[in-house]
Amino acid sequence: MNKLQVLVIDDEWNVRNLLRIYLAKEGFEVKEAKNGNEGVQLANQLSFDLIILDVMMANMDGWEVCQKIRETKNTPILMVTARTDTKDKVKGLTIGADDYLVKPFDSDELMARVFALLRRSSISQTTTESTVITYQDLTIDPEGRQLLVREQLVVLTPKEFELFLVLAEQPRRAFKRENLLERVWGIDYFGDFRTVDSHVKNIREKVRKAGLSFNPIQTIWGVGYKFQWTDERK
Template identity: 55%
Template sequence: MEGRERILIVDDEWNMRNLLKVHLFAHFETAEAADGPEALALLAQQRFSLVILDIMMPGMDGWEVCAKIRETSQVPILMLTARGDVKDKVEGLSAGADDYLVKPFNAEELVARVKALIRRSQLTPPTDAEDVIQIADLKIDRQARLVYAGTSVLDLTPKEFDLIELLATHPKIIFTREMLMDRVWGIHEVREMRTADTHVKNVREKFRKHGLSFNPIRTVWGKGYTFQRPDAAQ
């Protein structure tokens, strides 16, 4: 199944590896490793979009494997364990994990978490993004987290700033509501997709009230939203 994202499943129990493969089969390519050293060897040889990593493994446990991966790679890591203690979650996230799922888990939640983590990883801000973005009379000061329309500073909420900054730093991407929810609100927030629409409406209204010369957020019907430069505005 060419072109699909590839997931590395790392668990010492064959039954769990097989269960994960069954749940993920319809959406992703999968490979598996029975222990930490095997997983690290595969990661050195192949590219994966995400790693599902069990914590309680003999020899090199999941925390050690996670820390080792982070020495050379920023591949998304979903920790999987039967232990749900807060201390375990903190240790996993401190080692560099991106998310944490406790066994037994719901198959739909597993797939949703995996998809969200992959989407987030694909939206890393470009390294050449300017600290200050100036387009016509729109200015976004990313360090100060301020947005200007001409000389006026917009009174934006933190999420409204995150929204316009995300669109402006990825002008070639059409963001679906799911993508906006993942990146601006986070994968653990309540999945109310109308939240994205409401924030877009509010930001547009604030730009209009402050007299910005163009609408920087374009609706792509049936898909989502994208950044719009003044020469492309209708």
């Protein structure tokens, strides 16, 4: 049986070594990158099941690395940092990270996050084929995991796409933020409602820039969000 592949991107040798020990003990194959440029290269050249990415690195920080990887890859990304500011967590999740772990951490917490991300990724990849959703200039292809506006591809992060799909598949339903967190990030996710809000904001901005003639996500005040087909309400 092939081992699951993990890429660790961190400019501190001792952190990379510690993560390697934790992961190898659980049967993972680990590759290391000592800076952001090397991490982006490896992520693009090879196939990984998970990427563990440090935020505070010289030259190219974790935010930029995450954004560059997300241009081509949907691999789950766990960001690791000593910074505890909630704004930093929201920023990481907004630009495409899937979870956020604050240093110092122990092996149990790390592996709980790792296995949770792998479970969610596996569920996402094995979803049964779904009907393509089309309305006016908008097309959502669940099986191909693509969003098209006017037949042009709009690049969404994995979580942005999953969130948009959940709303689009049940257009008459108003989802509470906690329901969306559970559906998209999982019941074991350590985050808050601002994660949903920031992803909705990103989706709206991306489809607007792509030329979509209506706002497809309606805010239901005091509740959450629902999908809408027209721009009658903003």
